[in-house]
Amino acid sequence: MVSQRTNWVDLERKRYMRTFNRLPIVLVRGEGARVTDEDGRVYLDFVAGIAVNALGHAHPELVRAIADQAAQLIHVSNLYYSTPQLELAELLGKYTCGERVFYVNSGAEANETAIKLARKYGKLNLDGAYRIVTATGSFHGRTMATIAATGQEKFQKPFTPMIDGFVTVPFNDIDAMRDALTDGTCAAMLEVVQGESGVHIAMREYVQSVRALCDERGILLILDEIQTGVGRTGTFMGYEPYGIKPDVFTLAKALGGGVPIGACLATERAAVFTPSDHGSTFGGNPLACAAGVATVRTIVRDRLAENAAAMGSYFVGRLESLRQRDGRITEVRGRGLMVAFDVAGDYAPRLVQECLTRGLIVNATGPNTVRMVPPLIITRADIDEAMGALEGSLNTIRRVTHHDRLNGAPAASSRPTRRGAAMPTARKRARR
Template sequence: MNPSVLPHALMPITPRPQQIFVRGAGARLFDEAGRSYLDWVQGWAVNALGHAPAVIAAALAQQAGVLINPGPAFYNQPALDLAAWLVAHSGFDQVFFASSGAEANEGAIKLARKWGQLHKGGAHEIITFSNGFHGRTLATMAATGKPGWDTLFAPAMPGFAKAIYNDLASVRALIGSQTVAVMLEPVQGEAGVIPATPEFMQGLRALCDELGLLLIVDEVQTGCGRSGPLFAHSAYGIAPDIMTLGKGIGGGVPLSALLAREAVCCFEYGDQGGTYCGNPLMCAAGLAVMQTIGAPGFLDHAKAMGEKLATGLRALSTQFCLGEVRGSGMLWALVLGSDVAPEIVTRAREAGLLLNAPRPNLLRFMPALNSSPAEIEEGLALLGRVLAEVL
């Protein structure tokens, strides 16, 4: 460890291993000692194209020499270009850019409440779901269904009723005169990669149509090709009113987006904004990412690599008598059956494989979308050795 870098100068907001990572290349990270690690965390599904992809580096370098941030009160070309690309490929009509998934979700909450003021008699309550995750601002923490978060920074912001995921009757039971929207992840990532059923998603759309409610999909983790299609909700054959994107849209730089149908876009001047919202530097990187993901054959390759990963995980589950393998695209979880996930994460890191355990009894896998067959095989082999050691 470099003595000039004092760990205690950083607020301890999460336990961190002793390694200091100094370089990344594609599927790999390298620490200060020069050791290589196959990275199946990728910034928590952020690095869609892996570490330091040339296409992002080139876009940032070119844009940095031209215009970095004129401010959100002026148009800039990269923001216009990225917004046009997203509208053309999503079915939504307008886009607001922000810097993080939580900020995009905060914007979605504000937009729904504004719409409720104008079109639904001041209705403001949003139904979200137990074990859901929407971010770390006060509003998005209140929307989140993670146990204990309602008291972490009490008092919690009111206006978020929690239904049971994949239980349409529990949603209907919570709807009242002040309900304006239903908000959910198509796949609950932090809960352990739990997908919504087609019947549930289609039922929510029908219920919202029946009662005049907005349907908001949080695709911060599932969007931008991570779950297979460009946007996860499209696999369910539904059209939400509002969608949020984050993580993969920037490929590693701070960028997120709030998209909505024109009929829902009711912000007035001054209602929404932010110093860095839609800055050309981040939008140039985002456009490079989305054009790469949207190129012919890219998502087909990612889907094939995801299937290869899932097949390998199922084989390991059978070999070691483990639990369910669930997910899609390049977002998967392996249920372990006991609370050994933290130990496996530590042992895997020592073996040169970076993993994530959102729950003590399961592992989550989020490789770069452009991973190669050899990289998938290498990771599965490393994981198999670690499972043999631990189990």
């Protein structure tokens, strides 16, 4: 009997909620900075699960740690002590300013924890102040509290009314921040590099001034380091080059190297939870924390934050010189291995598809912004290969756009793309 190959794209369309505009590749395997699809086609992965696979795919030490822990104890309730979560707490205490930790399973949950902590801090120390000031362009998650914190209306609109207590002010505008802080404010919450909206970097003086304002008012500075933390920006924590320390910060993404784990860390003064204030069934379970220990140890031992700094500046340098040659790139931004560029039209999603046909995975954060957050293990050779695919893709779009114009077709940028539509070129090449 000939077995029929499952059409995973059709199955997804039928069974999954309509939440993701996926690219039509079915990924089945990964090794290092590369992933392989079901047709055996290999891609250079410059998305890395959106800044998650810091060690790349199938890193032997992470694989071993997960397998060993799974064979020993996968899960146990937080009603009891377990060793990996305390080992990880000790490591995080060593490499960050976080004195106490609470573990969860995702970034949004880590921020929920920070928000609850700030509200309790306000009750205890600030006459019940509960407002949190956040920034435009920020992204803090998809739960009801974290979309209220997120400074982008598009994430809030379908779900109004929003939870009360969040005020959003323009990013990098210290006067706006100062004006927004009132006696009702318990915290300011920021990312030092906004990833989701396309790698927008907080200015040094801005972050230092926000820190000073928080100190003056006795309120908490919460940093969402879910994307920036654990080596991504070229230092272990994103706040390090700013010469300040937050009172509360959150981690997720890279912390488990791909195994879901999030964490909210706080200084002793800010860690005001008492028993039954907060909890999590899975948060901090032995499997996730063993992955966290292996990931953090490897990042520190192999100096992967330093590699992120070096490779990030090489990458930005190459993109900058491309920008100077090709007017279609209008701006390049980067810190460590959070790198993005803007293009001169709304064809970033098309560029992403073109890159895919050339074996490179990148991501569009908007119609004209392409973002890259590759594994921290990448090499110059990987970046050179990615640059080849990016340049080739830009050239193809240029040719197609020119051809379309000659034939009176709509501009390349305004062509509709079918959700989940199979990309003929990629498929054909994959089968070759």
